Amino acid sequence: MDNTDEQIIHLLANNSKLTQLEISERVGISLSACQRRIKLLEQSGVIAGYKAVIDPTVLGESLIVFVLVSLERHSKDGVRAFEAAVSRLSMIKEIYHVAGEYDFILKVAVADIKDYQNFNYDELANIPGMGKTSSLIALADRKHTTRK
Incomplete structure (x- = not known):
């Protein structure tokens, strides 16, 4: 794992709804390279999944x-x-x-x-x-x- 992978992980950890195109532009790599890296991070288990962050106050759990x-x-x-x-x-x-x-x-x-x-x-x-x-x-x- 290199600095580019760490940047991708940081971006996804803060906003998993970013598109792969947005990630590739922010990190400064091609779309296909970004897609490969994300797939490898998922396959290796570094990225274990994606989830929604729910605002508990909206659910009455303030x-x-x-x-x-x-x-x-x-x-x-x-x-x-x-x-x-x-x-x-x-x-x-x-x-x-x-x-x-x-x-x-x-x-x-x-x-x-x-x-x-x-x-x-x-x-x-x-x-x-x-x-x-x-x-x-x-x-x-x-x-x-x-x-x-």
Whole structure:
């Protein structure tokens, strides 16, 4: 992978709707060379797919909370059971198994603080194996702001 491939990856990461012609012009290579490079990046797994970035506020999910979770048990079965339980909750948008003081970081999207309170008490607290949690409320998303 060279500098040109890195430029292509950067462009696609910021806007996957760019046409191959637009990418080739911005990078300064021919359209056919750009098409070959993108195809190779896809085949090698560097580009694993394309996705839409959804504005959560339009869906009524204007509050983002990162929940740090410590499990009571750290067995393989305990971890798998926790992952299965949180995977079923639609408010949880991302799940990260991490090393350190906490075992998981959950990205939760809800309408408001009342919805988060309900989610925390009615859903999250009832998952078997839950230990200590800590909630971090996101004030702003600087990386995924809408680009026009």
